[in-house]
Amino acid sequence: MDRKTIFEKVDHTLLTQTATWEEIxxxxxxxxxxxxxxxCIPPAYVQRAxxxxxDRxxxxxxxxFPNGYSTTAVKIFETEDAIRNGADEIDMVINIGDVKDGNFEKVESEIQAIKAVCGSRxxxxxxxxxxxxxxxxxRxxxxxxRAGANFIKTSTGFSTAGATFEDVKLFAEHVGENVRIKAAGGVASFDDAEKFIELGASRLGTSRIVKLAKNEAASGY
Known part of the structure; x- marks a missing residue:
C-alpha cells in the first residue's frame, strides 16, 4: 500500500492537555x-486553526472527551460551539456507564441528537x-x-488501551453498510496502518504516522 493512500486516511491528531498553539x-x-x-485537535483551538x-x-x-459522561445537553452545546468555530468533523465519546447499564436506547438517542446538530458534517x-x-x-x-453516525471509532487514546486489529475486524463484521471505521490509539507504524486499513478501517487517529515520515525525510531515508 503506498504512503499517499495511508496519509489520506489519517486524522493527524494532537489532543494532549499540554498542547500549545505552536504545536497545533x-x-x-x-x-x-x-x-x-x-x-484532530482540542475544541479550544478549533477557531484559530x-x-x-x-480551506486547505x-x-x-x-x-x-475523554470520559463521555457529560450530559447530552452539554455535548450538544459543545458540538454547536465547535461547528460555529469552524469544525468540519466531530468525534464524540459515548456515555460508557449507560452501556454498562444496558441503556442502549439512551446512547442511541444521544448519538442521534448530536448527529442532528452535525447535519451533513x-x-x-x-x-x-x-x-x-x-x-x-x-451492540x-x-x-x-441505527443512529445515523458516519463512523464508529475504537478509542480516545486516553484510556487503558487503543485500537486493536481484533476490534477493527469485529467492527467490520457488525456495522451497517453506511458506517465506516476509525482506529485510534496504537497505530504505531506504517505496517500497523496498512493492516488496520486492510481489516476495514478507513480512518486512522494518530500522530505517529506523519512523525515517522518526517523523521525518515530528515534522516534522508
Whole structure:
C-alpha cells in the first residue's frame, strides 16, 4: 500500500492537555504537507486553526472527551460551539456507564441528537473498546449504525488501551453498510496502518504516522 493512500486516511491528531498553539499550528502545517484527511485537535483551538488553515484542511474536534459522561445537553452545546468555530468533523465519546447499564436506547438517542446538530458534517462515535465486553462492542456497532453516525471509532487514546486489529475486524463484521471505521490509539507504524486499513478501517487517529515520515525525510531515508 503506498504512503499517499495511508496519509489520506489519517486524522493527524494532537489532543494532549499540554498542547500549545505552536504545536497545533505545526500539526496543521504537517497535515497540509502530507495531505491527511484532517487535523484532530482540542475544541479550544478549533477557531484559530480554522482561520489558519482556511480551506486547505478539514478540522476535526472532540466532544465529551475523554470520559463521555457529560450530559447530552452539554455535548450538544459543545458540538454547536465547535461547528460555529469552524469544525468540519466531530468525534464524540459515548456515555460508557449507560452501556454498562444496558441503556442502549439512551446512547442511541444521544448519538442521534448530536448527529442532528452535525447535519451533513461527519460524526464519529468513540465507544472506548478497551472498557467494553465483546457483546457490548457488537451492540454498539448496531446502535451506531441505527443512529445515523458516519463512523464508529475504537478509542480516545486516553484510556487503558487503543485500537486493536481484533476490534477493527469485529467492527467490520457488525456495522451497517453506511458506517465506516476509525482506529485510534496504537497505530504505531506504517505496517500497523496498512493492516488496520486492510481489516476495514478507513480512518486512522494518530500522530505517529506523519512523525515517522518526517523523521525518515530528515534522516534522508
Amino acid at each position: 499550528r505545526q500539526i496543521c502545517d504537517d497535515a497540509i504537507a502530507y495531505k491527511t484527511a484532517s487535523v 480554522r482561520e489558519y488553515v482556511k 484542511m478539514a478540522v476535526c474536534t472532540v466532544i465529551g 461527519i460524526l464519529k462515535v468513540i465507544i472506548e473498546t478497551c472498557l467494553l465486553t465483546e457483546e457490548e462492542k457488537i 454498539m456497532c448496531q446502535v451506531v449504525s
